[in-house]
Amino acid sequence: MTTFVDRVELHVAAGNGGHGCASVHREKFKPLGGPDGGNGGDGGSVVLTVDAQVTTLLEYHHSPKRKATNGKPGAGAHRTGALGQDLVLFVPDGTVVLDREGNVLADLVGHGTSFVAAQGGRGGLGNAALSSARRKAPGFALLGEPGEARDIVMELKSVADVALVGYPSAGKSSLISVLSAAKPKIADYPFTTLIPNLGVVTAGDTVYTIADVPGLIPGASQGRGLGLEFLRHVERCSVLVHVLDCATLEPGRDPLTDLETIEAELAEYGGLDDRPRLVALNKIDVPDGQDIADLTRASLEERGYRVFEVSAASRKGLREFSFAMAQIVGEARAAKPLEESTRIVLRPTAVDDEGFTITEEDGTFRIRGVKPERWVRQTDFSNDEAVGYLADRLARLGVEDKLWKVGAHEGDTVIIGPDENAVVFDWEPTMAAGAEMLGRRGEDHRLETQRPAVDRRREKQKGRDSAEAEYLAFEALSSGRQDSIEGDDEEH
Template sequence: MFIDKVHIHVKGGDGGAGCMSFRREAHVPKGGPDGGDGGHGGNVVIQADGSVSSLIDYRFKHHFKAQRGTHGKGSRMHGANGDDLILKVPMGTIVREYDEETKEVGETIADLTHDGDAVVVAQGGVGGRGNIHFVTSTRRAPAFAELGEPAHEGWIELEMKLMADAALVGVPSAGKSSIISRVSAAKPKIADYPFTTLQPNLGVVRSDDYDYVIADVPGLIEGAHEGKGLGHEFLRHVERTAIIVHVVDITGGFEGRDPVEDYRIINRELELYSDEFAARPRIVVANKVDMPGFEDNLERLREAVKADSLAAAGGNEFAESPIDPKLYLTSAVTGKGLDALAAAIGTRVHEIREAARAAQEAEPHYDHVWERKRQAREQKFEVVKLSSDVYRVVGTQVERMVVQCDWENEEAIAFLQHRFKRLGIDAALEAAGARDGDEIRIVGRSFEFESSRMHEDIYAGLDI
């Protein structure tokens, strides 16, 4: 089964808790703190693998979780880090944020186009620090440690798009599957009725000069850009291809269709689906020339292709056009013209790929863009006034601090208050109108607000 779009929930491993411990040895009645750190949780990583051909592994299993870190121990023994969970996907998979409640797709996380490309989609929680980290000149024996940080989690969308150099498009029964079966080792289903091909087929073409991958995209109908006939599901597989090979049944098929009108319909659907398709390099093929009585249709189609090529070049007959003005004549039955077509596609694909490679090398590369955006989002917080004396503080980083705090330990709570002040939460609450005694809610905890002036003595000597 061909599965090319799935939604999965990913969660990193939670961080292990830090340890609150003091050194105990013979003849050392008051040893210093020696609590170890908790281990970091494992990450969930999406990795492109050339040996994987579909997303079938994620059709029935939708929840994935990495290993958590273990807790720290005394004698400065740190907890072990959790193992990363690596999820293999086909090359050509796009990873996006996804909202399961609204069913809306968010920002693109990564486009994994090469074997080995990988991206962290759910970062493991940082292990809590042991009490050895909280020693200061005024706090010689800190009796608290941090709990492990909760891991990142959320839904993502995995969408696989075919990694083909050229795509055969056209109306149903134009002969696309027959052509790919003759020029490559692909063995698609072939029959004399429409919509024989219901999923894309890939084949490797080995011409005299260049090898390339060609895709047979299921037949398109009028209205495909609006999703008719599964148009969106088929058209998106054309997005990655370097060149479009438009196959036209020059005989009009059993229905007696007008080949030139079919040609116009497919061009229109491609352009309506994406403006980029209008400038995509294109080769037009008149197929089934082994049948009699196609001469009139052939001449009309040839003129239409020349006119479109000239228009794409801005009316300048000497300028290069993305549309090849030559009409290629083929017969998948007799093999006529297929070698010339395969060679022409290979040459054009090679030129396009070389130009793209040169442009990519000239551009700067920015790694981990999505990760930096995610961190920036998490550092933000918002103060919401719920009533005249109740406020809620909302923000990922702030909420994690609350979860990490050991609420059975007064020193840990005082340390959390100090971190809030350093983040500017106290100032933000005062700016929002909070007064001493008001209720402040964060996650599942409730606090009584005290202005920074009232507890400056608590903060003395505390360090983050």
């Protein structure tokens, strides 16, 4: 038998980005091939997608840990690493995604609706992508960014138009079975229904869905019985129908008392005061059931309820009852605003947003920001040139100047990132020039020392040609001066 699960805690982890490659092109007769390291592939993301064929979260109850694949590292010859595959998790329609603190992250309604629960890490750039006019042959590459990992809570709220609420064994499942093609479990003992049953009803031109909300008893909103587990399924319903048992034999119970008890639980749960109500006096086919319905109807109508006397066994009053629900559902649908096309919300960065913040904590300066934290994660601290590149990036972002302004001094501790994933530095004001200390990036000494022999021969030949030209010019000048002297002598 399939178990119904409507709330699970899930740990999702996206794939890590692949590392970039630091490589130099090597080929015969091409000693100046230059950098050719490829970029790493992006890691796969974890995506939640609504599938109409999925009705329970049972699969994630048994396997609560899910991880996407990592991106592959780059390689030489400008080969980019393969992308990690996204992990698509199919969830039922009406799934609400929350974080561990209870904040709503997404409300997934409608087939195909998706939400990225964990974003894959970016792949690191290879040294070919890092090369520039000032940095002709980088000897480093960026590391892949770790994928996002988080704990989420998924709750299923049934997507139905009408919710049948009432005491256990009031006949809610029986009504669904005769109004629709649904076949819920029906028995003559309390709490027979352990899951919300859904049924599709057709009344004239209106087609709507009804849901049986099980387990409502006094104290349900406080966790007694099964009510707290299933009250969330009422939230999406447009109409609430009180199914009152007119044939109960339990002492202290009658239709009016049952109604007041259930209404008190709905009020305690909250957020349902605006839903229209109907009352179904059920089981009028049993002895004394019709008499109790007749005695109760007037009191319920005085309270403003529309009352219907029905019997799931004999099907008496069901047609009128079904069309009444269809009418209210149609009115509720007409009152809802028309669905608009998908909008893209643009949130431009504030003019004075520096992209990072610096706070002082007991003499320690903590830097937080998307860019600085991502750059730190992508830096290979075993490579001095990569560390210098990080220092230059931070300096261009304005971190160096901001540290001066907030009162940092040489030797102070600087932390980049949160406590669980932080990098600690002993700040040196000259660290921004760390990469330049390795050599000016406009003058790559590795290329200077590996020039081809043909270039050196050409330069030598140019030198010899220049020397010969200077000698000939000198000879010509000397000859001209001698001719001039001889001419002067002849004139004299």
